[in-house]
Amino acid sequence: MPQRINVVEGIMSVNDRLAQENRTRLDRAGVFSLNLMASPGAGKTSLIECTLKALKDKLSIAVIDGDIATSIDADRAAAAGALAVQVNTGGECHLDAVKIRDALSQLPLGGEITGREIDLLVVENVGNLVCPASFHLGTHKSILIASIPEGDDKPYKYPGMYSGVDALVINKIDLLPYVTFRMDFFRKGVEVLNPGLVTFLVSCRTGEGMDAWLAWILTELEQYKAGRDL
Amino acid sequence: MHELSVTESILEISLRHAAPAKAKRITDLYLVIGQLSSIIDDSVQFYWDILAKDTVAEGARLHFKRIPAELLCKTCDHHYSPDSENLLCPHCKGTDVSVIAGKEFFLESIEVET
Numbered sequence: 001m002p003q004r005i006n007v008v009e010g011i012m013s014v015n016d017r018l019a020q021e022n023r024t025r026l027d028r029a030g031v032f033s034l035n036l037m038a039s040p041g042a043g044k045t046s047l048i049e050c051t052l053k054a055l056k057d058k059l060s061i062a063v064i065d066g067d068i069a070t071s072i073d074a075d076r077a078a079a080a081g082a083l084a085v086q087v088n089t090g091g092e093c094h095l096d097a098v099k100i101r102d103a104l105s106q107l108p109l110g111g112e113i114t115g116r117e118i119d120l121l122v123v124e125n126v127g128n129l130v131c132p133a134s135f136h137l138g139t140h141k142s143i144l145i146a147s148i149p150e151g152d153d154k155p156y157k158y159p160g161m162y163s164g165v166d167a168l169v170i171n172k173i174d175l176l177p178y179v180t181f182r183m184d185f186f187r188k189g190v191e192v193l194n195p196g197l198v199t200f201l202v203s204c205r206t207g208e209g210m211d212a213w214l215a216w217i218l219t220e221l222e223q224y225k226a227g228r229d230l
Numbered sequence: 231m232h233e234l235s236v237t238e239s240i241l242e243i244s245l246r247h248a249a250p251a252k253a254k255r256i257t258d259l260y261l262v263i264g265q266l267s268s269i270i271d272d273s274v275q276f277y278w279d280i281l282a283k284d285t286v287a288e289g290a291r292l293h294f295k296r297i298p299a300e301l302l303c304k305t306c307d308h309h310y311s312p313d314s315e316n317l318l319c320p321h322c323k324g325t326d327v328s329v330i331a332g333k334e335f336f337l338e339s340i341e342v343e344t
Binding site (some may be wrong): 012 | 234
């Protein structure tokens with residue numbers, strides 16, 4: 001007998017459930033976490049390096065690096081002073097909640113080792129402007145890094161990514177004099193998708209604009225910790 | 231590009247819902263996909279044929295209901311369907327808009343043989 005069964009279940013619900021478990025685990029350990037997303041070459045690892053350099057004396061920072069292959073990024077993060085875990089996706093174009101759950105178990109959450117607890121976890125997603133937007137990881141804030149040489153049409157081409165993030169870092173602004181990039185056109189596209197999005201103009205190479213980005217992280221971290229103490 | 235993981239999810243959800251009905255076979259799946267959710271039907275079908283093999287869902291037909299994007303301008307209340315190059319409100323050129331439709335991504339129902 002043919003029979004119609006109503007399902008009405010979100011296709012991402014399995015991942016979303018696991019993401020919620022990751023969030024609970026991070027909250028229990030008091031670790032504030034960021035998910036960095038960008039196209040390949042936008043400067044995710046460079047931004048992490050600059051951030052580590054500036055904050056490593058103030059905070060204990062862990063990094064989870066997602067890539068299809070190699071441990072190049074985790075090595076760079078470790079060299080810059082982070083506790084780094086590399087996750088190789090073996091061809092998958094994004095990190096998902098399962099990968100983060102496995103990576104979290106390699107980190108000392110909840111003070112099981114002596115020494116400082118982790119204050120901040122930075123997840124470096126696989127370089128891609130499509131897929132990472134659909135897979136929640138359980139992190140507290142999603143950050144998109146755009147870069148000047150990518151071109152100013154990216155918000156229009158990747159609306160899913162631009163509409164879902166909590167902050168935007170526009171990197172490589174030192175290249176503005178050499179590249180055709182209509183900042184107004186770019187920012188108008190962003191404004192439609194994500195009105196009032198917190199935006200930082202930076203150059204990881206020259207260090208320009210980094211102060212505002214670092215201050216934002218510290219403020220968000222403080223608010224997070226204050227919220228936990230309530 | 232992430233159709234493999236998405237298709238795995240679709241299979242997991244449909245098998246889970248078919249089991250309590252003691253379905254011998256899942257014949258049809260009805261999926262609802264918004265224009266803004268960037269999923270390619272053909273790729274889902276391609277992975278489906280591989281993943282569903284040797285399950286009760288083998289050979290099931292996939293039906294995709296596409297929901298076009300609809301935006302509402304919060305400045306002038308204009309309701310419109312955007313084209314990909316221009317998301318601004320075509321009426322007042324405003325940028326403060328909300329998404330009314332187009333983000334859907336769920337399995338609505340399945341048809342089974344019991």
